[in-house]
Each structure stands twice: as C-alpha cells, then as structure tokens.
Amino acid sequence: MKRVHAIVSVLVVTMVATSAYSQIIPGDSTSYPSVGIVNSPHNLNNYPGVTVPGNRVCMPCHTPHNAVLSGEAGVLWNHAETQETFTMYSSTAGQPEAPSKLCLSCHDGVTAIDNYGGVTSTGIVITGDANLGTDLSNDHPIGIVYPTSNPTEFNDPTGFSPGIGGGPGVQLVTINGVDRVECTSCHQVHNNGLGSFLRVPIQESFLCMECHNK
Numbered sequence: 001m002k003r004v005h006a007i008v009s010v011l012v013v014t015m016v017a018t019s020a021y022s023q024i025i026p027g028d029s030t031s032y033p034s035v036g037i038v039n040s041p042h043n044l045n046n047y048p049g050v051t052v053p054g055n056r057v058c059m060p061c062h063t064p065h066n067a068v069l070s071g072e073a074g075v076l077w078n079h080a081e082t083q084e085t086f087t088m089y090s091s092t093a094g095q096p097e098a099p100s101k102l103c104l105s106c107h108d109g110v111t112a113i114d115n116y117g118g119v120t121s122t123g124i125v126i127t128g129d130a131n132l133g134t135d136l137s138n139d140h141p142i143g144i145v146y147p148t149s150n151p152t153e154f155n156d157p158t159g160f161s162p163g164i165g166g167g168p169g170v171q172l173v174t175i176n177g178v179d180r181v182e183c184t185s186c187h188q189v190h191n192n193g194l195g196s197f198l199r200v201p202i203q204e205s206f207l208c209m210e211c212h213n214k
C-alpha cells in the first residue's frame with residue numbers, strides 16, 4: 001500500500017506542476033498531443049495574405065517533381081533558399097547548413113514565405129517573434145558539434161527519450177560525419193502538438209535537460 005501511495009503522490013505532484021497542460025507528462029511520449037500541419041502555423045494558408053493554391057499544404061516546402069533543391073537535406077525542397085549571411089552564436093560555428101538553412105528560408109524575416117516553385121511571390125515575410133532575423137547570436141547555438149566526449153556537462157545521445165508522434169525526440173543532425181545541434185534537434189516541423197513545433201515538452205525544462213546535464 002505504501003508503494004501505491006508513493007506512486008499516487010508522484011502522479012499528483014506531476015499533475016499539479018503541469019496543470020496548464022494536464023495531459024502532458026515529460027518523458028512519456030504517449031502523453032504528447034499531436035497537431036498536424038493543416039491546423040498549425042506551417043499551413044501557410046493560416047498566414048494573413050497568403051493563399052496556397054488548392055490548399056496543398058506541403059507545396060510551399062516540398063514538391064514531388066522538379067525540386068528547387070533536390071539534394072539539400074534530401075527532402076525535395078520547393079522553397080527559395082535564404083541568401084543571407086548570418087551572425088552565429090559561436091565563432092566556431094559555420095554558416096547554417098542543411099535543415100537549419102531550410103528553416104531560415106522563411107524565419108530570416110527577409111525571404112518571402114510564399115516564394116516557392118512556380119508561384120509568383122507576394123513578398124510577404126515573417127514579422128514578430130517568429131522572425132529570428134539574420135543575427136542568431138542571441139538564439140540557442142546551432143551548427144555546433146555536440147560534445148559527446150563531455151559527459152559531465154552533456155548527456156549521452158543514445159539515452160534521448162522518444163518524441164512527439166512516437167518519432168525521435170531531441171536528436172542530433174549528422175553533417176559531414178559530425179553530430180551537430182541544428183534547428184531540427186529541438187523542433188519537429190510537421191507536428192505542433194506541444195506548441196512551438198517542439199519534439200519533447202519544454203515543461204520542467206525537459207527539452208533542455210535531454211542534452212544538458214544540469
């Protein structure tokens with residue numbers, strides 16, 4: 001009975017701590033709600049002034065044929081790529097590559113969000129908080145090598161917990177054979193169930209402590 005009580009009180013504490021999101025239990029991916037592209041800010045039809053013909057929600061980012069960037073991150077990319085030069089958090093990080101560059105092709109606040117294959121862009125750019133701008137020095141570092149060899153500060157990536165939709169949680173992105181932190185380490189561009197397209201909950205700073213041994 002004692003053991004049952006202990007389990008119940010842990011549950012109660014967890015529920016109180018996350019009462020605003022009562023169904024989300026950090027670390028238990030079956031408790032993470034899913035919200036697909038259509039009902040998310042990544043359905044560009046939800047952005048004021050933008051209309052995607054035929055409500056083809058994937059089209060601003062992907063195309064089955066004649067991709068603008070067929071090789072880039074291997075995702076049949078259909079959107080204009082950012083031409084900006086970015087100020088990075090760390091001087092050791094190179095310019096954004098692969099998935100991060102794809103994100104910044106809208107989130108730089110310069111490249112029109114509806115500038116994609118075969119459609120004339122209206123020139124609408126992201127404004128407000130979702131506009132990261134070209135100065136990334138005040139954002140969590142990206143393009144950096146994950147210090148797997150520093151276990152006192154950084155956790156072993158093989159222990160990362162599963163994420164939203166039962167897919168990978170926090171993940172490292174391998175570029176030129178090196179495991180790095182990129183936008184998609186924390187974000188799942190296709191699922192907004194946790195808000196901010198996060199892979200695992202930010203509640204209890206679970207996301208941060210997947211990597212940081214704090």
Ligand code: HEC
Binds near residue numbers: 103188
């Ligand atoms: C706002 C842009 C955006 C939209 C809209 C979008 N994607 Fe993606 N997609 C990406 C990016 C960026 C990547 C590469 C990063 C990654 O793999 O997480 C990607 C990767 C993929 C991949 C390969 C990796 C994976 O996750 O399996 C598939 C398949 C995919 N998208 C399918 C789709 C389909 C189908 C739709 C429409 C229902 C869609 N995407 C809508 C941006 C988008």
Ligand code: HEC
Binds near residue numbers: 106
């Ligand atoms: C085709 C353009 C486009 C691409 C590519 C794109 N986004 Fe977005 N994203 C948007 C728009 C538009 C919004 C809504 C902005 C707003 O409401 O002000 C948005 C919103 C977001 C938000 C905020 C969601 C919320 O809950 O408010 C996050 C986080 C985000 N994007 C991350 C990413 C990441 C990470 C990538 C790359 C893997 C990416 N995006 C690629 C267009 C894009």
Ligand code: HEC
Binds near residue numbers: 100129141181185207
């Ligand atoms: C280390 C994890 C991490 C990385 C890497 C990361 N983000 Fe985020 N991002 C977050 C978290 C956490 C939030 C939610 C912040 C909040 O709710 O206060 C967020 C929020 C956002 C938002 C919404 C901003 C807002 O205030 O509405 C956008 C857009 C975004 N990220 C895009 C990106 C892009 C693009 C990259 C790569 C250049 C990136 N993120 C890299 C963790 C990360």
Ligand code: HEC
Binds near residue numbers: 140145147171181207
């Ligand atoms: C995917 C793994 C990962 C995740 C998730 C992550 N970080 Fe980091 N973080 C890193 C790495 C790697 C560095 C760079 C360390 C270095 O190069 O010294 C870093 C750097 C930082 C720094 C700067 C340290 C410095 O010395 O400049 C802060 C602060 C930080 N992270 C906070 C956070 C917070 C807050 C979150 C959650 C919102 C978070 N991180 C999520 C991997 C991660």
